[in-house]
Amino acid sequence: MAGEKQQQQPEAELVLLDFWVSPFGQRCRIALAEKRLAHEYLEQELLGTKSDLLLRSNPVHKKVPVLLHSGRPVCKSLVIIAYLDEAFPDASPSCSPPTPTRARARFWAAYSDKDYEAGTWLWKLKGDARAQARYEIVRVLGSLDAELGDKEFFDGDVFGLVDIALVPFAPTWARRCAERESVAKTLYPPEKVDEFITLLKKVYGIE
Amino acid sequence: MAGEKQQQQPEAELVLLDFWVSPFGQRCRIALAEKRLAHEYLEQELLGTKSDLLLRSNPVHKKVPVLLHSGRPVCKSLVIIAYLDEAFPDASPSCSPPTPTRARARFWAAYSDKDYEAGTWLWKLKGDARAQARYEIVRVLGSLDAELGDKEFFDGDVFGLVDIALVPFAPTWARRCAERESVAKTLYPPEKVDEFITLLKKVYGIE
Incomplete structure (x- = not known):
């Protein structure tokens, strides 16, 4: 039943699809922790069957990490970090230093x-x-x-x-x-x- | 004497070190043209000796394109495009669409x-x-x-x-x-x- 549950659309505003040892995923986890943004963490299969949610959320690469914001997927770790800064400007600290x-x-x-x-x-x-x-x-x-x-x-x-x-x-x-x-x-x-x-x-x- | 001249620090506020057929350089040229930003274009050697200015400006990759803004180097085409948007916010159009x-x-x-x-x-x-x-x-x-x-x-x-x-x-x-x-x-x-x-x-x- 766990498999079925994972395929449903999760309910939290912020959801991270990730795999514990992924360095790209770790980047996103550190950014979320720095900004103290509450989120649901959904551990994915690396070697087994990929979840429908992952395949649907990142159809091009089919890889973690994926951030879902109100169900909308954001893929690639550096894109996710930049997105968190822009979507949650009040959640300091900003991860992006000022120009230049x-x-x-x-x-x-x-x-x-x-x-x-x-x-x-x-x-x-x-x-x-x-x-x-x-x-x-x-x-x-x-x-x-x-x-x-x-x-x-x-x-x-x-x-x-x-x-x-x-x-x-x-x-x-x-x-x-x-x-x-x-x-x-x-x-x-x-x-x-x-x-x-x-x-x-x-x-x-x-x- | 052309070699010597190229090694000097150029005087324009914006300078692009580039090579005509580089698709990465073309990205930067299109962004500069879209934003109508006047700049000096310095064609670089691809197969011959690289200029001191290029080696000094991009010591890690030693590659075009490099944007110099008041002498300060910005490297990698996508980084350059984002930088142009941020450093010249009044030079519309912005190349970056709004979040999300x-x-x-x-x-x-x-x-x-x-x-x-x-x-x-x-x-x-x-x-x-x-x-x-x-x-x-x-x-x-x-x-x-x-x-x-x-x-x-x-x-x-x-x-x-x-x-x-x-x-x-x-x-x-x-x-x-x-x-x-x-x-x-x-x-x-x-x-x-x-x-x-x-x-x-x-x-x-x-x-």
């Missing part, structure tokens, strides 16, 4: 997706290709770390868009922000993530 | 980058891999065409962000918007683009 810092923030937020791509290659590939993916990850993380430097957060002492976008991807960033409540309750210990990747590798028949 | 259409617009604008990726594979790859890239392109363009449907523009009768983002990538979209002045003066005939890709293939030793 905002353009730099968007640049780095988009750049962090590269880390994820290289990370996916890392466990899917072998031999030279894996070595190349590892090199690419080190390069991307190096750029990100250099951009953070000695600052507390990307924008100095204000936690915002870039930090939300990077925390699930960049270890240095995660450590720097680990004590923040929105981050602490969203991220999982590396062992738990490794355990999950080991499971994924088995499912996909990768050594 | 804006979230859908951002989703589709980001999606169009997938078309470019597949397009690049198409001329770089061979055999099965090329066939797969071709399949991927048809799939992406199909999704884009379905989203446009019979409408004049993505947002009905208002030309905006998604149209700017897609015109250089999606043939249906380019045809639909071809008579718009900002588009007509920015896009090149397919023969000229093909000629350029043939040159690129020769340079990279691809059949």
Whole structure:
């Protein structure tokens, strides 16, 4: 009956379709927590049958995270964060820094997706290709770390868009922000993530 | 002496570092034309030595397009378009539709980058891999065409962000918007683009 229930249109104003270990989903959870926006969380199947609600809400990518606002779907993590800022301007803090810092923030937020791509290659590939993916990850993380430097957060002492976008991807960033409540309750210990990747590798028949 | 001149900091308030056939650069040129923002256009070398100004302005990607606003660099085409809207709110029209259409617009604008990726594979790859890239392109363009449907523009009768983002990538979209002045003066005939890709293939030793 749980399956049937999940396929019904949920009733909360804000609903997040997500999967616990998704770094893209974690971005949205951190943004929702920062803005203290009450919402319903609907855990989705990653390996089993996808819910009708997910397929209907994100027909192009069929992937989490999806935010439903009064039933209307918003897809892609960085789009969701920007949307939350615009749809709930009174729910401070704003995740977007003011212009012109905002353009730099968007640049780095988009750049962090590269880390994820290289990370996916890392466990899917072998031999030279894996070595190349590892090199690419080190390069991307190096750029990100250099951009953070000695600052507390990307924008100095204000936690915002870039930090939300990077925390699930960049270890240095995660450590720097680990004590923040929105981050602490969203991220999982590396062992738990490794355990999950080991499971994924088995499912996909990768050594 | 031209090289030396290009390396100097240009004097205009708005400067675009670009390369004529870059679809990402074309997005920025269309946005600048739509908003009627006077600017200096600095054509960059694609195959030769990159200018110091480009390397200094976009040290991470070392790629066009880069917008310089009073010397301050803004990189990545979609970030540049959003920046122009925010930095010049009086230069109508705004390229960004109002919330909540804006979230859908951002989703589709980001999606169009997938078309470019597949397009690049198409001329770089061979055999099965090329066939797969071709399949991927048809799939992406199909999704884009379905989203446009019979409408004049993505947002009905208002030309905006998604149209700017897609015109250089999606043939249906380019045809639909071809008579718009900002588009007509920015896009090149397919023969000229093909000629350029043939040159690129020769340079990279691809059949």
